Amino acid sequence: MKKAIKANPVKKPIILHTDQGSQFASRRFIAFCEENRIFQSMSRAGNPYDNSPMERYYNTFKSELINQYIFETDEDLNKAVNDYVFDWYNYCRPHSFNGGLTPFEARHKTTR
Template identity: 55%
Template sequence: MHSDQGSQFTSAEFVQHCRKRGISQSMSRAGCPYDNAPIERYYNTLKTELIYQYRFETAAELDYVVSEFAYDWYNQARPHTYNGYLISFEKRAECTIKQWCYKKR
């Protein structure tokens, strides 16, 4: 599970909760905007364009459509205005993590 370094994710209780369930934690660097804003935008789009539009009968059905949304449509087919109308896959291919996470001095 990837998160920011908020106290709710770094508390001993939450860390123990994750360990008991076999969940590996990773966290973004302090001050790295790459994780938060794009991920929050992604979840907004996921909910608006998929979750709130349909009723899902089973968890397996929901899992399938979320996977299709993320891997086949959002990353491979949907152009993004923020990316100059490139799809996410194309934008990531032209950038490195350093470009997103570190300020030039």
């Protein structure tokens, strides 16, 4: 979250939808969200349909990256995740939901 906020400062309140994991329900994370104008939204226990956009993202993330490679070190995994999320997924990969635009293009209404 810190890296995402640093790369794209929050100009208006945003919603972060997660599951009910302890990392998202901790006092420290709740305070972090409040300080950064992030409103938390959580799925009901055992109900992935509450969070279908994120479930879809994680399905794509796993099928396009995680399940395709064997990572020898944490450093290799961290670099691959960073490259996928911050470069490929947001700036290069077209999305049918966005009419073929990348998330960056759709958010900023730019075209290739």
